[in-house]
Amino acid sequence: MDKRILNKVKTQTPLVHLITNYVTANDCANAVLAVGGSPVMADEILEVDEIVSLCSALVLNLGTLNQRTVNSMFAAGRKANQLRKPVILDPVGVGATKFRTQIAKQLLEEIQFSVIKGNISEMKALATGQGSTRGVDASTHDLGKDLGQVIALAHSLWKDTESVIVISGAKDIITNGKRTHIIENGQSIMAQITGTGCMLSSIIGGLVGATPEQVFDSTVTATALMGVSGDLALEKLNEIGGGPNTYRSLLIDYLNKVDGALLERRAKIEVR
Amino acid sequence: MDKRILNKVKTQTPLVHLITNYVTANDCANAVLAVGGSPVMADEILEVDEIVSLCSALVLNLGTLNQRTVNSMFAAGRKANQLRKPVILDPVGVGATKFRTQIAKQLLEEIQFSVIKGNISEMKALATGQGSTRGVDASTHDLGKDLGQVIALAHSLWKDTESVIVISGAKDIITNGKRTHIIENGQSIMAQITGTGCMLSSIIGGLVGATPEQVFDSTVTATALMGVSGDLALEKLNEIGGGPNTYRSLLIDYLNKVDGALLERRAKIEVR
Amino acid sequence: MDKRILNKVKTQTPLVHLITNYVTANDCANAVLAVGGSPVMADEILEVDEIVSLCSALVLNLGTLNQRTVNSMFAAGRKANQLRKPVILDPVGVGATKFRTQIAKQLLEEIQFSVIKGNISEMKALATGQGSTRGVDASTHDLGKDLGQVIALAHSLWKDTESVIVISGAKDIITNGKRTHIIENGQSIMAQITGTGCMLSSIIGGLVGATPEQVFDSTVTATALMGVSGDLALEKLNEIGGGPNTYRSLLIDYLNKVDGALLERRAKIEVR
Numbered sequence: 001m002d003k004r005i006l007n008k009v010k011t012q013t014p015l016v017h018l019i020t021n022y023v024t025a026n027d028c029a030n031a032v033l034a035v036g037g038s039p040v041m042a043d044e045i046l047e048v049d050e051i052v053s054l055c056s057a058l059v060l061n062l063g064t065l066n067q068r069t070v071n072s073m074f075a076a077g078r079k080a081n082q083l084r085k086p087v088i089l090d091p092v093g094v095g096a097t098k099f100r101t102q103i104a105k106q107l108l109e110e111i112q113f114s115v116i117k118g119n120i121s122e123m124k125a126l127a128t129g130q131g132s133t134r135g136v137d138a139s140t141h142d143l144g145k146d147l148g149q150v151i152a153l154a155h156s157l158w159k160d161t162e163s164v165i166v167i168s169g170a171k172d173i174i175t176n177g178k179r180t181h182i183i184e185n186g187q188s189i190m191a192q193i194t195g196t197g198c199m200l201s202s203i204i205g206g207l208v209g210a211t212p213e214q215v216f217d218s219t220v221t222a223t224a225l226m227g228v229s230g231d232l233a234l235e236k237l238n239e240i241g242g243g244p245n246t247y248r249s250l251l252i253d254y255l256n257k258v259d260g261a262l263l264e265r266r267a268k269i270e271v272r
Numbered sequence: 273m274d275k276r277i278l279n280k281v282k283t284q285t286p287l288v289h290l291i292t293n294y295v296t297a298n299d300c301a302n303a304v305l306a307v308g309g310s311p312v313m314a315d316e317i318l319e320v321d322e323i324v325s326l327c328s329a330l331v332l333n334l335g336t337l338n339q340r341t342v343n344s345m346f347a348a349g350r351k352a353n354q355l356r357k358p359v360i361l362d363p364v365g366v367g368a369t370k371f372r373t374q375i376a377k378q379l380l381e382e383i384q385f386s387v388i389k390g391n392i393s394e395m396k397a398l399a400t401g402q403g404s405t406r407g408v409d410a411s412t413h414d415l416g417k418d419l420g421q422v423i424a425l426a427h428s429l430w431k432d433t434e435s436v437i438v439i440s441g442a443k444d445i446i447t448n449g450k451r452t453h454i455i456e457n458g459q460s461i462m463a464q465i466t467g468t469g470c471m472l473s474s475i476i477g478g479l480v481g482a483t484p485e486q487v488f489d490s491t492v493t494a495t496a497l498m499g500v501s502g503d504l505a506l507e508k509l510n511e512i513g514g515g516p517n518t519y520r521s522l523l524i525d526y527l528n529k530v531d532g533a534l535l536e537r538r539a540k541i542e543v544r
Numbered sequence: 545m546d547k548r549i550l551n552k553v554k555t556q557t558p559l560v561h562l563i564t565n566y567v568t569a570n571d572c573a574n575a576v577l578a579v580g581g582s583p584v585m586a587d588e589i590l591e592v593d594e595i596v597s598l599c600s601a602l603v604l605n606l607g608t609l610n611q612r613t614v615n616s617m618f619a620a621g622r623k624a625n626q627l628r629k630p631v632i633l634d635p636v637g638v639g640a641t642k643f644r645t646q647i648a649k650q651l652l653e654e655i656q657f658s659v660i661k662g663n664i665s666e667m668k669a670l671a672t673g674q675g676s677t678r679g680v681d682a683s684t685h686d687l688g689k690d691l692g693q694v695i696a697l698a699h700s701l702w703k704d705t706e707s708v709i710v711i712s713g714a715k716d717i718i719t720n721g722k723r724t725h726i727i728e729n730g731q732s733i734m735a736q737i738t739g740t741g742c743m744l745s746s747i748i749g750g751l752v753g754a755t756p757e758q759v760f761d762s763t764v765t766a767t768a769l770m771g772v773s774g775d776l777a778l779e780k781l782n783e784i785g786g787g788p789n790t791y792r793s794l795l796i797d798y799l800n801k802v803d804g805a806l807l808e809r810r811a812k813i814e815v816r
Contacts, residue, residue, distance in 0.1 A: 022294040022566040023301050023313050029567050029738035034788055039738065040637065041567050044610040047641035054640060066316040066340070068610070093312065096326060097319035192528070194301035194311065243525025244306055253787025256736070294566040295573050295585050338588040338612070365584065368598060369591035464800070466573035466583065515797025516578055 003260030010036035014056035014209030021063030037206030057209030095131020185227025229254035275532030282308035286328035286481030293335030309478035329481030367403020457499025501526035547804030554580035558600035558753030565607030568739035581750030601753030639675020729771025773798035
């Protein structure tokens with residue numbers, strides 16, 4: 001983790017290009033703004049090349065995937081690779097259908113990703129090409145896996161992709177092959193609202209976009225920021241009362257309010 | 273009503289497949305999560321069959337309908353019928369345009385729905401094939417109808433479709449031909465935010481998905497839950513202050529917080 | 545400004561047809577409802593003619609533009625012109641890509657708009673056909689322009705388009721050639737959430753839809769309402785605490801709560 005990255009995003013305001021789903025697009029835009037980036041959602045193939053040229057990072061999110069936007073994702077990803085701009089993959093729901101699994105496989109073949117972030121079921125489907133994914137949430141079967149197995153999966157994916165790998169869960173695993181960090185922040189209530197995973201890949205885009213020379217540190221910092229914000233939002237919710245939608249609003253508030261000092265104080269990161 | 277259904281959703285976490293509009297998709301996903309279900313939005317025709325195979329219920333919502341998603345709705349609906357999974361129809365805006373009215377008519381011809389939920393204008397358009405719908409809200413003309421007429425419309429639609437019929441309004445009418453329940457919960461402020469109708473059909477999907485052998489009871493319970501949550505949210509709003517967007521957040525909070533005992537205490541259901 | 549317009553929207557409930565982006569569609573719908581209008585989002589070319597026939601105003605928003613919805617925008621705009629219904633253009637991100645700039649140019653050639661609202665970068669791109677737009681936010685370069693230059697740009701655009709021109713920013717410039725008003729309400733925190741610009745064009749649709757004989761006054765009133773709501777939301781946020789997402793919710797609340805008297809008291813409008 002590098003707490004200074006939070007400041008860098010706010011001073012540089014990196015433009016983050018997101019080709020994403022319509023369910024959580026608003027939350028993703030607000031999350032990028034909260035950390036100090038500037039989001040632009042554009043999925044028309046006639047303009048993605050130019051948007052990529054303007055942006056500091058590209059985020060491809062496979063939720064509500066369709067044949068039209070898939071073509072835009074390939075075009076945008078190739079362009080970003082040409083221009084050496086970081087590309088983040090959020091393989092939402094991969095493993096649930098052959099279409100999604102196949103598109104994800106082709107994306108991995110054609111695009112070099114800087115970061116890939118998914119839950120255990122999605123990441124297992126990426127690794128094996130086969131799915132036990134239950135919709136967009138991790139399957140219960142997969143959640144039972146022990147930490148050693150999850151780390152082994154992360155390493156295996158890193159070897160295959162040369163991307164920083166984030167496997168999100170009660171403990172988030174992040175590895176770049178050389179370094180592996182485990183983050184224990186975050187709360188189970190985060191699974192009671194939609195969009196926390198999508199927001200995480202979006203703010204990874206913001207932080208990596210601001211500091212592309214520090215992809216691993218940016219990814220760890222973004223993941224810790226989401227977890228710490230989740231912790232603080234629950235503390236606040238317990239104080240003021242309310243349910244999951246109040247929690248969601250607090251979570252985005254904290255993505256904006258947590259600064260480097262607070263992040264450092266609250267982040268629980270184990271370095272393996 | 274069967275208050276135990278609320279617990280069943282939370283223990284079973286039914287997967288609810290929604291093919292829905294991009295205006296309220298986020299609210300619908302959060303509403304399904306709030307009641308304990310797991311939402312998955314997928315509208316690509318290449319994958320809807322598999323998503324239907326994984327899910328416990330399918331919700332088709334005609335808001336922001338387009339030719340691409342219409343094809344996916346027919347495919348998903350047919351597959352759900354084959355697999356005997358419950359399908360819920362929310363005929364948003366039917367009657368406003370020939371396209372919408374015709375698509376709704378074809379859906380009724382080809383798909384067997386477990387539940388159809390709409391406002392008085394939409395349901396009249398479904399019954400007659402002609403519309404006085406004013407956009408997506410009930411027309412003032414239709415709102416003047418007396419309760420007897422609305423009940424007669426519900427019975428007529430039930431005869432035509434063999435679906436549980438919900439006509440939402442100041443009083444919600446629910447019938448399966450044999451039983452007719454009238455729910456008097458809910459507040460007029462609910463019409464000042466977008467998405468309350470869409471959230472209702474979404475949580476009907478959640479409850480029916482958890483208890484497909486109790487379609488009528490699940491539908492009554494979901495409708496009562498939405499109304500009671502609306503009542504409690506207004507009481508809270510009056511206490512803490514704020515406008516319609518604060519109300520919207522409270523409403524989703526209560527969808528999560530209202531348990532069987534509270535629902536039973538607050539539901540105002542007249543059995544005819 | 546004409547404070548009576550706020551009442552007229554609430555008594556007339558104008559139907560506002562929005563062809564808009566999926567990022568802020570929910571906020572736009574809630575904003576239209578907050579001021580007293582009734583929003584309908586419909587972008588399928590087979591039905592836009594009929595929706596336009598039902599509506600009081602049409603809003604075309606170029607965010608997440610694609611080839612399919614572009615066709616619907618042209619069809620809807622032409623129909624609205626035929627029926628002499630007001631059309632509002634929000635040229636989101638114009639200048640960022642050739643596709644967007646070209647579509648905007650063609651829209652200006654084929655459709656007569658009642659109001660065009662954009663930030664300085666978007667409006668400069670409209671005027672010159674060339675862009676320095678940085679994604680969807682105004683570029684820093686453009687923000688440095690002095691007020692006289694911005695007013696000159698507004699006048700030039702008015703001459704080219706015969707539309708009421710709104711250039712939003714720290715100071716909002718509104719002109720119809722004969723009259724030019726400068727509004728100083730609004731807060732920089734509004735740029736930390738997505739959708740304030742889209743909500744502004746949406747409520748302009750609501751107010752112009754209710755009083756099409758007063759396009760300039762409606763536009764000034766809507767812009768002042770957004771600014772004053774932004775001011776009041778920040779005062780409230782400072783009182784209760786919270787971050788940008790709490791602010792967003794307060795902002796929509798105030799769009800509903802600010803009445804004519806409060807608007808008049810708080811609006812800072814300079815008439816040139």
